[in-house]
Amino acid sequence: MTRKAVNLKMLSEALGLSQTTVSRALNGFPEVSEKTRARVVEAAERLNYRPSPSAASLATGKSRLIGHVVSLSAHIMINPHFADFIAGAGEVYSESGYDILLRLAPLEEQERIYHNLAQDQRVDGVVVHGPLTNDRRIGILNALGLPFVVHGRSDEEGRDYAWMDVNNRRAFHRATEFLVDLGHRRIALVNGIEAMNFAARRRQGYETALAERGIALDETLMFSGDMTEPQGYRATRELLALGEPPTAILVASVLPAMGIARALGEAGLRPGPDMSVVAFDDCLSFLEPIDTDAPRDIPYFTAMRSSIREAGKRVARMLLDRIDDPQRPLESELWEADFVVGQTTAPPSRR
Amino acid sequence: MTRKAVNLKMLSEALGLSQTTVSRALNGFPEVSEKTRARVVEAAERLNYRPSPSAASLATGKSRLIGHVVSLSAHIMINPHFADFIAGAGEVYSESGYDILLRLAPLEEQERIYHNLAQDQRVDGVVVHGPLTNDRRIGILNALGLPFVVHGRSDEEGRDYAWMDVNNRRAFHRATEFLVDLGHRRIALVNGIEAMNFAARRRQGYETALAERGIALDETLMFSGDMTEPQGYRATRELLALGEPPTAILVASVLPAMGIARALGEAGLRPGPDMSVVAFDDCLSFLEPIDTDAPRDIPYFTAMRSSIREAGKRVARMLLDRIDDPQRPLESELWEADFVVGQTTAPPSRR
DNA sequence: AGTCTTTTCCAAAGCGCTTTGGATTTTGAT
DNA sequence: ATCAAAATCCAAAGCGCTTTGGAAAAGACT
DSSP states (O other), rough: OOSSSOOOHHHHHHTTOOOHHHHHHHHTTSSSHHHHHHHHHHHHHHHOOOOOOHHHHHHSOOOOEEEEEEEEETTTHHHHHHHHHHHHHHHHHHHHHHHEEEOOOHOOOOOOHHHHHHHHHHOSEEEOSSOOOTTHHHHHHHHHHOEEEESSSSSSOSSEEEEEEOHHHHHHHHHHHHHHHHTOEEEEEOOOOOOOOHHHHHHHHHHHHHHHHHOEEEEGGEEESOOHHHHHHHHHHHHSSSSOOSSSESOOEEEHHHHHHHHHHHHTTTBTBBEEEEEOOOOOOOGGSTTSSSOOOOOEEEEEEHHHHHHHHHHHHHHHHHHOOSOOOOOOEEEEEEEOOSSSOOOOOOO | OOOOOOOOOHHHHHHHHHHHHHHHTTTOOSHHHHHHHHHHHHHHHTOOOOOOHHHHHHHOOOOOOEEEEETTTTTTTTTHHHHHHHHHHHHHHHHOOOOOEEEEEOOOHHHHHHHHHHHHTOSSEEEEEEBBOOHHHHHHHHHOOOEEEESSSSSSSOSSSEEEEOHHHHHHHHHHHHHHHHOOOOEEEEETTTTTTHHHHHHHHHHHHHHTTTTTOOOEEEEOOOOHHHHHHHHHHHTTTTTSSSSSEEEEEHHHHHHHHHHHHHHTBBBBBEEEEEEEEOOOOSSSSSSSSSOOOOOOEEEOOOOHHHHHHHHHHHHHHHHHHHSSOEEEEEEOOEEOOSSSOOOOOOO
């Protein structure tokens, strides 16, 4: 019945070896014979030895913590998206013995926070969430030399940082074309906050597609804001009140899309036959059926689809790779969104 | 231009004081004069001194990290709820200089994980999420002596652990009574997973209220499962296919409630006039309008309402208090949910 | 002035790990 | 048998903080 946890000293004494040898045996250094290594590992197991993280961290400067600094309060829309991203990333971290250090802070404090996290050696790397166009955090992190990966992009080039992004421009371009091909000419856009780079790109895709088809932009059909259910609801009510309402709506998330559906329902309109709706679908978990064995329903929303959870996994892997070898060339990865046709699109209704 | 971060030794040399005095000055010990304390604080500021967390942690055994161990993958429903809870808790932690250590792990591994976190002194305390009835984690944590607070309860007494819970039983009792008073007699329940204590209590409230009004239970009207949108959708379709469908539905979250609304819409039924719906509303952020200045809409769902974000704040405060003084008597707090009447309830329609 | 407290400060010993720079033993080649 | 090389192990010096057990200086009181 040991009162205190066993430490390296106790373990090495029990084995009749030096702390050096035990430490090396456990950390897989080559200069210890397989025979002693096996002995050490067995004893460590038996005595339930676990190296102290703070001591190891003090000695090595590595914390085995990944920083995620997010502003959950300000841009509330990211909450559910963030949770799914973290669910993916966390899975990868767990497999590699890392934990998430989560810090909530408004955007304007994040630069200072990164500075402190780096100086304190509190984290081994960070993930940048929700990059703005020309996001200052990226420069700061490069200057600090703290390994990081951006979920999304911050500029056109994307050359001086590692990133993983979905081809938002193409997804919205394609969705717009799809609607135009169906015969729609008045297509509304309910977008995210366009200071965020992903939303800016989505708008570009939409605008380019319309321009290519010779359809003039109409500012009264374009909304930008936090992607909440009420955003979709309100935008739709405004759209329906227009002299000439749109016949289709492109929306940046299934969350506002649900608000759109609600507003349409109240107006006695059916999504699809009466108003086409195409949403960007991040495969949020709470909208998915649990048992994936079950016969898959025909998807409700016609959607551009890309799993944010898978994105979390990929970003986490990229970051762990960078931490293992900070000198490796900057990687980047661009995923295409699937386009799935559901029940919410149809040719424009004649009225 | 200092290359390395300044540490206590450098700071004390710069001041011509010993490390002891500097450390004590910074940590507010009484045995250092206000004059020197001021000097020290000024110099620390000027030289941008920050104590190393791992060194401090090694010396004190405190990590200033709060553990949140969750199984985001298994019970997917908790994702958005969890995000809002964390948003609240994180705010409190930030104010007190704590960070969240987030670890994703299936429920069956959590006991082992708590053991390791305690032995490693990796966290100063933990929050227990989603307690089951007779949850084994509670016994483990008590045995480990790791400070913790339970969000919810695990048994009837709730005596040997600190907890904060919503009065789920009363909320569902009241909602059921409300529907009965409106004239409903066939009331369905779309519940969460009933191994979880909160869901079990909700069912009890529902059953008791029905019993009190002399209404027999009908198992075909009761559903239990992960609280997702499709859960609500599917349950509703099953209910509508019944020989004698219910006239009202009680649902454990607005997420499945949205699925209910979708299914009703497809069937050409209006929530409210054609089918009453009462939901438990956790005030999830992405369902709320952003600018709270804006004229508040009449709430859509009739709901039992309690902010999970506020719960996060409260639980965090309770935990920090326990960490400050682990010997303090066990606290507990029971919140009553608001009952707000929205647009989704009405007397049963005659058909 | 001399004694007794208080106040103010410090040297040094941890906390538990990693890692440098040898020392010792074993192996292999001559 | 001899010597160089390879394999195996170790003592001790950090890493940067907190904290114990005093010591020195200052103030209070006869």
